Amino acid sequence: MEDVLVVGAGPVGLVAACELARQGLRPRIVDPLEQPTDQSRAVLLHPRSQEMLAALGALDRIDAAARRIGAVEIRAGGRPLVHLPLGGLPTRHPWALDVPQSDTEAALAARAAELGVTVERGVGMAGLTQDADGVDVTLRGATSEERVRVGWVVAADGAHSPTRKAVGTALAGTFTGRHFVFADVDADTDLPPDTVRLFASPEGISGLFPLPGERVRLMFLVAPPAEGVSPTLELVQALADRRMEGRVAVHRARWLTFFEVHHGQVPRYRHGRVLLAGDAAHVHSPAGGQGMNTGMQDAAGLAWRLALVARGRAGAALLDSYDAERRPVGAAVIRETTALTAAGTLTGAPAAGRNAVLSAAGRVPRLRSAAAARLAELTVAYPGSPVVGSAGRAVARAARPGRHAPDPAGLLDADGSPVRIGDLLRRPGHLLLVRTGDAGVLAALRGTLGDLGTVVPVVRDTADAVAGAVVDPHDVVGRTYGTGDDGLVLVRPDGYVGFTSVPADPAALAAHLGDALRVAAARTPVPGAAAR
Known part of the structure; x- marks a missing residue:
């Protein structure tokens, strides 16, 4: 089977x-x-x-x-309402x-x-x-x-x-249906190609997504098309002229389609x-x-x-x-x-109100950053999940269980080369970062985790690095994950914090694996197993 x-x-x-x-x-x-x-x-x-x-x-x-x-930008009336730069996002x-x-x-x-x-x-x-x-x-x-x-x-x-x-x-869900024109075309535009742009218009929302070379994806919300009708390059150009400030000239169609969207789950x-x-x-x-x-x-x-x-x-x-x-x-x-x-698709006074609100919000850096992080899906979190948890001391302003696992710079491997948590997640299974020099605790944690993932000791000095350790001279793991000098954090394979324990407690980890993840007793990892 x-x-x-x-x-x-x-x-x-x-x-x-x-x-x-x-x-x-x-x-x-x-x-x-x-x-x-x-x-x-x-x-x-x-x-x-x-x-x-x-x-x-x-x-x-x-x-x-x-x-x-x-960046992502929302425009209306020939001007940007909100410009969301992505360069400051907390991600690699x-x-x-x-x-x-x-x-x-x-x-x-x-x-x-x-x-x-x-x-x-x-x-x-x-x-x-x-x-x-x-x-x-x-x-x-x-x-x-x-x-x-x-x-x-x-x-x-x-x-x-x-x-x-x-x-x-x-x-x-709501099945009234929304119709879009999707147009994958070659186009000329004076709009810089480093930004996705959404255009708000009384006719409907539109989008311009720059692709490599002259290729762009254009998207237009439209009225339901007549049965059997297909979109044409001429229709796409007319829509672009009306809704994209006359700044997009299309000249080759790669893929044109009407697309009906419902909202349901x-x-x-x-x-x-x-x-x-x-x-x-x-x-x-x-x-x-x-x-x-x-x-x-x-x-x-x-x-x-x-x-x-x-x-x-x-x-x-x-x-x-x-x-x-x-x-x-x-x-x-x-x-x-x-x-x-x-x-x-708002018109009249509601559209003016929308534009005013977006324009005002776009001038507040904190709101811009929050909106960019949400769009980037970095704020997706599972704090109430039945399979996340913690034990011991809680640390304020640290990445908590159920949250996106940060990937801070500043870690080194035993040879002094930079290494990131994202690199460590290339290994199959869970990633257990441990701030302890106690060989007995490390051995117990390895026995507890078994073949479910990799235990990685985090030390402050290269001289203290044991096999498989990463060096954290500036305590970025301690500050980011709240481990202090003696805690642990379990990062799930999907890149979310699954469990923390301060101090590092093998019994608490075993309880989390058994009670929350329904994991059977640990099995010994296969010697020499590595990421593929």
Whole structure:
């Protein structure tokens, strides 16, 4: 029996497959398309997604194909209302990436292949039934049908998900429908290409996303088109002339489409042994470029849990925490993108009020920084999650359990070369940073964590560095994570703080692993195991 079947080989399914493989499984991934898409589709990768993709080992390929974006701007009436620079964000990747989805998928597929996972194309999910021990799935190709039994199914098969229908659930929300024109074109513009721009207009919100070279993605909210009508380059130019200040001249169409968006979400993300992620679980307006990013973060948050359960290292109840953490995030994205889309269509006095509020807020540095961090998805947090916790002393102004794990500069390896927490997360499993020189405590922590991840001692001086230690001469770990001189912090594979203990207490860690994560007794790591 296969451990996990991933249905859908878009960015969400590929992230899930890569992370499952990185955490020790060999998932099977299928997609009904005979060939990968050549359409640009979703183009914006936010900093939080870049952190995740870096840990996955896929970011370098994507970055090489992308344009780095240093700011996001909202404009109306020919002037900027808000300009949000990204350079000051608390991340190793203080920029967005504009890159066609086809390039993102190609990079993820290449990484999956390195991890031993190949997409089976031309194969779709045609039905499933499940029981307490597994899922029976019917897979259908152009000329064949196969019945397989798997342990778990990840549904990453999009807004019209057959898997979602097969488990008897549906999107619930407001289905009045919004229509957009998406235009992937070559264009000339005098607007600098280092900024994503949203244009608020009485006709509807519009967006300009610079891609590499002369290529841009244009997005326009429009009235419902007549049945059977397709967008033209002439329509795109007319919309750009009216809504983008006459500063964009299009001259080659690569991909033009009308796109209807609903706002909805499934009531729960887990259905027994079937887990929903991405558009299979939530759909919303493309305003803000949150959709693909939210879906990939769903996949990253699910995969480490599912790997533990499928490997027999944790009880299945751990998977309930996936819904507890990610469904509120999806609901918040729906609320925010709906509000942004509606605000972009205001007219008259309401539009004037919107412009005044945005302009005033844009002059307050603290508000600009907060808005940029939220857009970058760096403020997503799970402080009330059932699988995060702490023990011992609490430290004010430190990264708390459930929060995004900061990646401060200033750490060194034993040879004196710079190293970052993001680099350490390239290793499979959890990362346990420990501020203690007590060999007995370190041995106990390694025995407690076992094969669930890596224990990394953090020392202040190179002379104190034991095997596998990092050197922290300026106490950036102590100040950032509140460990002091004797604490520990457990960073989850998805880049969030899972547990802290001050002082470092092996018994407290064992209790967290057993009670919160439903993890069985520790197993000894495989000697010489390393990140792939």
